[in-house]
Amino acid sequence: MVAEIGQFSLILALIAALLQGTLPLYGAHRHNMQLMNFGGNASLVQFLFLTVAFIALTIGYVTSDFSILNVASNSHSLKPMLYKISGVWGNHEGSLLLWVWILALFGFAVAAFGKNLPGSLKARVIAVQGLIGVGFLLFVIFTSNPFERIDPAPFDGRGLNPLLQDPGLAFHPPFLYLGYVGLSVTFSFAIAALIEGKVDPAWARWVRPWTLAAWGFLTLGIALGSWWAYYELGWGGWWFWDPVENASFMPWLAATALLHSAIVVEKRDTLKNWTILLAIVSFSLSLLGTFLVRSGVLNSVHAFASDPTRGVFILIFLVAVVGGSLLLYALRAPKMKGGGLFAPISREGALVLNNLLLSTATATVLLGTLYPLFLDAFTGAKVSVGPPFFNSTFLPLAIPLVIAIGVGPLLPWKRADLRGVLSRLKLAVLSIFVILGLTWWLADGGPFLSLVGMAIFAWLLVGALVEWAERIKLFRTGFGNSWRRMVNLPRSAHGMTIAHVGVALVVLGITAAETWQSERLEVMKPGESADVGGYTYLFKGAEQIKGPNYDSLQGTFVVSKDGREVVTLYPEQRVYANPPMETTEAAIYPMLSADLYAVIGEQDGKGGYATRIYHKPLISWIWIGSIVMFIGGLFSLSDRRFRIGAARRKQVPSGSAA
Amino acid sequence: MRLGFLAPVLTFAVIAALMLYALFFLNPKEIPSELVSKPAPEFQLEPVPGYGPGLGTSDLKQGKVVLLNVFASWCVACLAEHPLLVKLKQQGVVDIYGLNYKDKPDAAAKWLTRHGTAYTRTGMDLKGRVGIDFGVYGVPETFIIDGEGRILDKIIGPITEHDLETRILPRVSGENG
């Protein structure tokens, strides 16, 4: 019964999406208010039906209804409840349902929060959302129906891939999709603007919160994914440049560029075409990522089971959406002219540099991800493009970018005096020398890159704080006055400082984890101990334990430092029965100064166990920094200019459509 | 200037064409053998107990096309293709040599007894080193070898009817017939 309700809701949602995608467009064309307003209602209806469908599938999972093929293939009655629920989106069909549901949610959100938008713009944005929804719903219904029945129903399900039975991964896809799909709103705004032939500062202001939200979720989603890889794959790595990771990283890079270029549109009414292009490209990269993951054209650990009909469908959809919008861009963008004049050394100039570096980085990741396909297609030769390529091409772009982050925010609009700005950064320069000295002393030299990384960290952190302190005139005026200035400073300014501090922290984490980690891979017998990174790991032994749906070999390591016990680590090697698979559960004791990381492997038959112990200095800061960036995004998002100020928007000249 | 505005859509067209091609004609899981048109690597192995006098490089130079099938008793997919190999042997279509990859001798012998043998000779690659010399990265794999012991082709995964029709039979009849 539940499956039929879900199925029916999907079809009703498709009808709603069709109406949402067409009538308001026509209405905006004919200046028909009724038709334009219809979009909002349709988006609500579509959202409600998809909610019903999503709940229906969730009920199927929670009640272990194995007459539903999707549940039977991906769930198991013995699975813990959390993973029954996360199992809903732990497979192709269910994750796609989550995707369209979020898409409908965003469409409805535009209708609900977009009260200040001009009627025609709003109608067009909602309609474009509706059209994207139509494409995805067709895809779900015709190639990936989560409600398909099987008869006879199997006695039990096949279970969820144990690698996915993990709290980190349970929440990773929803955040990632909030990010991917959030970019659809920015995309819809860009298409609507192209149709109307008009981009102005007000447009940039309307788009900004949506971009910020999508960017924030994407940041969090990627961070969660990396954290999962870090502790679940058991090799201490946190980023593998896997095609699927790249698929999420490219939209993030493009969205980051967009976030910055939209500021120029908002403040200076220029860089419009470029911003529109970035909005299209960001979402296109999200779609491309979906294609790469779900069509099986690329090798990846994360790839869903591939099915050529699905691949063909997504490809057609991709061509329609991306090809269509880029064509529209080619036709309409040349008519849009930018305004303001500025010198190359200025805030605008810095943001152009930011965009140049971020877009080159995006293109580089895209090139590296697709190159094996290109080569195979043209010559039949197979090559691998792995981490060494990405590290050696990405770093030369990332390093100048992060250095520029220290200077950019201090530059005034229009024309800046670089020397003056640099002299205001004396403190940051000083901090570089301090941290270099400190690093040299603490780490005993170490690789050259670690010094570069630490210098950048100091520069960025102090630079961001200097800029913030200057704006509130800290120490230059009374404390009360500074406090007042701080409170009055727009939230978006705080947001920028916080986000940049987040970047600095990520740089710190990456530098330390990559250059100062120590590891020991060894066969250990019970009673033996190993010294890694200044800590002593005493291996007490290992025993078989039973989990709810797995058997596990659990090792015990007592970790101490200078004779004092710090923590006991229990790494596991699990064997799941449904589906049959082994997983490595690293035991990690995260501290702000370092992570203690232990893994237990197989026995050598002579009483010893293969063990791996890692000491990862400061690695937590990669994720702390990502969360700080997310918080920065939230701060910016809460800026009052994006919520109220409808009166202000009315001042925006609206009659000059091209 | 116009060209600048067209660049994104043109770039995308190239990528989309590539995707279409990849979808239908490329298989990321299949890595063609480096050894094609090179002589088979040197090796000499003991047989699976009870199954022939052992296997070495010289046994593959038969003056006619032969198959070298990499198999193991722990490999489910090998079981799937095995009936086809047995049939080929019974019909005398082509000689098949079995490279038993990283198996246990008695497990391999039991497996062959139970499912019937398709092999003229067998060799046990207990440590998998011969497999590495052949560039094996999964089981089953099947090498098509010409009369001088040169590798003509490698089939990755279970042999399908299609593989048989297009890759094995033409070479067998072409060179042997």
Added chain:
Amino acid sequence: MRAFFFSLIVGGVLLAGSMAEAVFVDERLADPAEETRAREISEGIRCLVCQNQSIMDSNADLARDLRGVVRERVAAGDTDDQVRDYLVVRYGDWVLLNPPFKMKTALLWVGPAVIFLLGGLAAIAFLRRRSSAGGGEAVQRLSPEEQEELDRLLRDGKEDDRG
């Protein structure tokens, strides 16, 4: 239903790979310098059965065997390049995570620089147009309202924020 069984079979094949019994643990080279070298090389060798990991980062049976081969070659006195060649002869360039610079990878390695240069030229052209008052055709005359709006925005930008 057919899809269901098909995935069962595929699942079985994957499983077979990981179930191959192997209880031996990596033996290390006696010479620590050689061991370090062997690991550094291994980190650049792709694990063929696990798609995107290096053989250093994989539990797969074949990855372990290949680690053994790398150690053996290092111990036998091969240079790093010779060890890599040993594997390339058997498995092709595909085993190298760091694609070697060749004709066929030239576009890959040069690509980022070309993109940066083209982008940089476009950016410079844009900045020059924006900075020269006589930049002419690109600069649109502002209507009085637009000028007013711009002034307001600029004022805004100065007083409340620069971010």
